[in-house]
Amino acid sequence: MTLKMNAEALHAFLADAFPQVSDDFHVDSLAENAITVRLRVDDRHLRPGGTVSGPSMFALADVAAYLLILAHIGARALAVTTNCSIDFMRKPAAGVAMIAEARLLKLGRALAVCDVLIYSKGQAAPVARANLTYAIPPEPK
Amino acid sequence: MTLKMNAEALHAFLADAFPQVSDDFHVDSLAENAITVRLRVDDRHLRPGGTVSGPSMFALADVAAYLLILAHIGARALAVTTNCSIDFMRKPAAGVAMIAEARLLKLGRALAVCDVLIYSKGQAAPVARANLTYAIPPEPK
């Protein structure tokens, strides 16, 4: 299978469709069924004590899975998140980027499923895991 | 059972512990096993098209459940979210506040479980549902 979008195209899509958050995220690598996305941690992602907030990790997992799906189906499609289950397992390290590694487990006509591991950059043990389901709209005729 | 914190005390706790987001949230009502929390929707909660973002709804569900648990155990306790599963069911209405109604289903020594329905203010059908688990640290001696 050939991907319909590469990392550059995904960055351009993010900047166009989500200008208020696109600078937060960077696609570090993209393969057929896997993507690595980095969250550049900024003050607004932090909780007191310097820990990255839960909603910021949720957003990172969501963006990573979303971009991986768009790479397959193209930017024309308005996939929407229908379900996410996330486990927060360890405290994130302070002052470093967070890395999401997402895998595509299913890409059906109507639903796509990914799972994601989130790390503090440079740490071996994952900080969080998530799985996400997206509804894919029918292709326009 | 008597609650250890009322809505006023919860607001004071939020302002003290989470100053960067405390203005976003307001406790509309608090009962023994239920809380209603409002998200004052601001530009930074929106996606293009005026829809409230998934991470903003996640944050609202998390804050509502967290405050309900703190009302029971007191602000001394650093409860942490260990799991959240969230379903996005409908598109939020534009330009209105979002309302989370959380119920406390279990308050154990180590774990607490809540579920949450999220509405666009003035709409009957829920926009999202979530369940959240919190780890409760042992009480200091």
Added chain:
Amino acid sequence: MTLKMNAEALHAFLADAFPQVSDDFHVDSLAENAITVRLRVDDRHLRPGGTVSGPSMFALADVAAYLLILAHIGARALAVTTNCSIDFMRKPAAGVAMIAEARLLKLGRALAVCDVLIYSKGQAAPVARANLTYAIPPEPK
């Protein structure tokens, strides 16, 4: 809205489509957006110590939500479970039936979402909670 199937029709459907488990379940009540289903606890549902097993509670939640959806869309439709998240919160009481109370939160064209509370009969505190999503196949022409 008028339901397409009543409790009697749901029982007949279960006996026809799932003969190996239909005797385990009984619809105690059915309303527009809510159903109560009872699991008649048998030896094969138990773990050592007389506790109802996790898979048996999962099955009860799944059947309750499934029947509630079928009551709306009719038995013609082969809805399939796509996601379930379940929290086991308390130990079930020994020697009593289990009761599932399911609510219909969304019934869309392609997806339906329910949540469920599971009780040991006669106990006030829920043993488990679950949410389930079903994919609904397109209506035949």
Added chain:
Amino acid sequence: MTLKMNAEALHAFLADAFPQVSDDFHVDSLAENAITVRLRVDDRHLRPGGTVSGPSMFALADVAAYLLILAHIGARALAVTTNCSIDFMRKPAAGVAMIAEARLLKLGRALAVCDVLIYSKGQAAPVARANLTYAIPPEPK
């Protein structure tokens, strides 16, 4: 880290603690942070049409994750499942065993987290994915 139980010890534990289901499951391989468990599919696991039922896949995911945790903490511990989220992604193949591959993502003092992929034997695409959390009781003094 040395495991406290090998596959043989896990089989002996299953036969002793869960005699009614122990014959259904077989540990195919066990490594430090991963286990492969097979479900020998029997009539009672099937739905009409020969498909393995959802509760049977839930049970397989639960057993695989549970045995992987017991391999680390020993059979003395009565770990209990507190949460499971499962996605059913494809129809299982008929007439073949099901294989669960579980990974240990966190083993804390109080909580352990695993994720699991479930396959029909001989198929490359996963049928289901699950994540499970277990509460680990304090070690006896």
